Amino acid sequence: MDIQPKMPKSWNAATKPHKFCPGCGHGLILKALGQVIDEMGIQDRVVFGCDIGCSLLSWDFFNVDTVQTHHGRTTPVMVGIKKARPDRIVIAYMGDGGGYAIGSQHLVNAATRDDKITVILVNNTVYAMTGGQMAPTTMPGQKTETTPFGRDVEQAGYPMMGPEMVAAITQEGAYVARGSVAKFRKLKEYIRKALENQIAMRGFSFVEALSTCPTNWRTNAEKTWEFVEKIMPEQYPLGELKVPVIKEG
Amino acid sequence: MGIIEGEKKAFMTGNEAVAWAALVAGAEIMYGYPITPQNEIMQYWTRLAPKHGRKFLQTEDELSAGFTTIGGVLTGKRAFTATAGPGNVLMQEPMSMAEAMRIPTVVVVQQRGGPSTATVIYSQQEVTLTCFGGNGEGLRVVYSTSSHQELYDYTIKAFNTAWKYRFPTFVLADGYQAKMRESLVLYDPEERGIEMVPTEPFVGKPGMPGEDRPPAHLRNTYNIEEELEEVLKKDIQEYEQMAPEIIEYDEFNTDGADVLVIAHGVVFRSAAMAVRKLADEGLKVGYFRPITLRPFPQEQLRQAAAKAKQLMVVESAYGQLLKLVKDNLYGMDLPIHTHLRPGVGVTPEEVVADLRTVLEGRED
Incomplete structure (x- = not known):
């Protein structure tokens, strides 16, 4: 008899199996988030916002109130909700294109304003939904549909170091980390801390999650795992970049 | 209080x-x-x-x-x-x-x-x-x-x-x-006596989503053409159903007008002043003003236009109201004169002068 691993309670069982490609990292990130929502007992207080790109496929993923927005605009929608209803726990879920390119002004300004929201940004180094074009996070030399000979930084520029930037522009109450689907327990811990930071209203909280895209990387299982586990962290170091100073009280 | x-x-x-x-x-x-x-x-x-x-x-x-x-x-x-x-x-x-x-x-x-x-x-x-x-x-x-x-x-x-x-x-x-x-x-x-329509949250309603109530799953993206069509059909139907309830307009002296002036917004004030001045002189001029530009008072404009000999559209744009008017009068055969000043204010004197030209043209 097969025993299936338990689904988080906050997941919407009716929409499983989920709609992501085989080998995609979104399922793992949303599993970590689902487990954290369960463990913290916040399912009835969360408002989840998802962007355009593959993240939009999570619009009915959870049994939590969810708004699917426009490309890059999940941050302002969640900021708007938080301003009007500070008792809600808002999560802006987006890809690297949405957060670092088309919606970068929203990320920069929400972080600078110290809006009490949590952003979870999935870095898989490509625009996946549109078919594998170069993303702000495409690594130097990496081949994509719009960098067929590899990303030439002289011509196409350098990759965006998101958490480093957010850490630099936020106040001391901010929480900033970069996790990976290859280090699931750590990623889950970062997501948990980010949400705790929002609930404590200490400051902006941001987690970048390194993730996989075998469909657009055109990699088999082994190569996919090698890329996310070994190669990506060479460009994108894992760990906490900013942990709020909690005042004794 | x-x-x-x-x-x-x-x-x-x-x-x-x-x-x-x-x-x-x-x-x-x-x-x-x-x-x-x-x-x-x-x-x-x-x-x-x-x-x-x-x-x-x-x-x-x-x-x-x-x-x-x-x-x-x-x-x-x-x-x-x-x-x-x-x-x-x-x-x-x-x-x-x-x-x-x-x-x-x-x-x-x-x-x-x-x-x-x-x-x-x-x-x-x-x-x-x-x-x-x-x-x-x-x-x-x-x-x-x-x-x-x-x-x-x-x-x-x-x-x-x-x-x-x-x-x-x-x-x-x-x-x-x-x-x-x-x-x-x-x-x-x-x-x-204006009652404010009560508001209602789309997200964050009381209760456990998925248990006490369905979760809000709000989206603007669809997988297939028919899925989108179904949503749009309903929205368009509701929009058209609502339209007669909210359409607003204003009109004056439309019966048998030699010229019916059509204007909206602040330009309407100049147009109305011009029309009233000429009407006081005994000339057969009237005006029609759409207050709702969306939805547009189509039937009302068509009724007013049907009683007029010719129209004059006045606006501080190069034909944006004109386009709406033409669209809504489709099939009616009426000359449309224009007074179009894109990005520039319109005075009653200008409208009076143009109206006189048109009215004199009729007398020729």
């Missing part, structure tokens, strides 16, 4: 009138980004709001102002923003989402010159944009005001129209109305 006791005569700018109207309408939060000529709406709001427990957020651009407004509305608050010109261009992205998801946003537009940065002063060049902006069908309500009293009245009404019918609602004015001072009467809607 109301914010305004009884009727209060005031002499103020249109922007100030909008801030007061939003306040008495029970708007709880404004999200905004500076652009002339609407800035003072935010400036008055940020002074009034804290005294009444209302909120404000200055955003990084109009995209954010529009999307944060959507966020505020999703929590069940009367939320609004204001913009103009190039800001109105950016505002079309969030309002396209509001249209797709039936989110009752309220946006006040103070038109300035266009295209591009143009002037910070005045125009009627944002008619097409405000009525049909976004990659959709223009399922929105647009009120075109012509005075400070109307700015006040229709800003209050915009919240009720938006929340009753759940289509994004615009109050379309212009830089003259924004910046001029004019007298008007401020009042609490309740004291006039």
Whole structure:
């Protein structure tokens, strides 16, 4: 008899199996988030916002109130909700294109304003939904549909170091980390801390999650795992970049 | 207790009138980004709001102002923003989402010159944009005001129209109305018997989602053509059903008019003055003014036009109202004269002069 691993309670069982490609990292990130929502007992207080790109496929993923927005605009929608209803726990879920390119002004300004929201940004180094074009996070030399000979930084520029930037522009109450689907327990811990930071209203909280895209990387299982586990962290170091100073009280 | 006791005569700018109207309408939060000529709406709001427990957020651009407004509305608050010109261009992205998801946003537009940065002063060049902006069908309500009293009245009404019918609602004015001072009467809607339509949260309702209530799963993306078609069919049907209930217009002396003048917004005032002057002289001239540009008073205009010999469209744009008029009069055979001054104000004297030319032309 097969025993299936338990689904988080906050997941919407009716929409499983989920709609992501085989080998995609979104399922793992949303599993970590689902487990954290369960463990913290916040399912009835969360408002989840998802962007355009593959993240939009999570619009009915959870049994939590969810708004699917426009490309890059999940941050302002969640900021708007938080301003009007500070008792809600808002999560802006987006890809690297949405957060670092088309919606970068929203990320920069929400972080600078110290809006009490949590952003979870999935870095898989490509625009996946549109078919594998170069993303702000495409690594130097990496081949994509719009960098067929590899990303030439002289011509196409350098990759965006998101958490480093957010850490630099936020106040001391901010929480900033970069996790990976290859280090699931750590990623889950970062997501948990980010949400705790929002609930404590200490400051902006941001987690970048390194993730996989075998469909657009055109990699088999082994190569996919090698890329996310070994190669990506060479460009994108894992760990906490900013942990709020909690005042004794 | 109301914010305004009884009727209060005031002499103020249109922007100030909008801030007061939003306040008495029970708007709880404004999200905004500076652009002339609407800035003072935010400036008055940020002074009034804290005294009444209302909120404000200055955003990084109009995209954010529009999307944060959507966020505020999703929590069940009367939320609004204001913009103009190039800001109105950016505002079309969030309002396209509001249209797709039936989110009752309220946006006040103070038109300035266009295209591009143009002037910070005045125009009627944002008619097409405000009525049909976004990659959709223009399922929105647009009120075109012509005075400070109307700015006040229709800003209050915009919240009720938006929340009753759940289509994004615009109050379309212009830089003259924004910046001029004019007298008007401020009042609490309740004291006039105007009941504010209750609001309702889209997200964050009480109870455990998936157990006590279904979770809100709000989206604007669809997998297949038929899925989208089904949603649009319903929205379009509801829009068309709503239209007769909210269409507003004004008309004068339309019976057997040699010339029927068609104008909206502040230009309507010049047009109306011109028409009344010539009518007083015994000339057969009348006017028709659409107050709702979306939905457009099609039947009413067609009835008025059917009684006229010829038409004259007057606007501070190069044919944006004209396009609406032609579209709505399709199939009727009537000469249409025009007085088009893109980005420039129109005086009653100009309209009188043009009308005389047309009327004399008829006598030839």
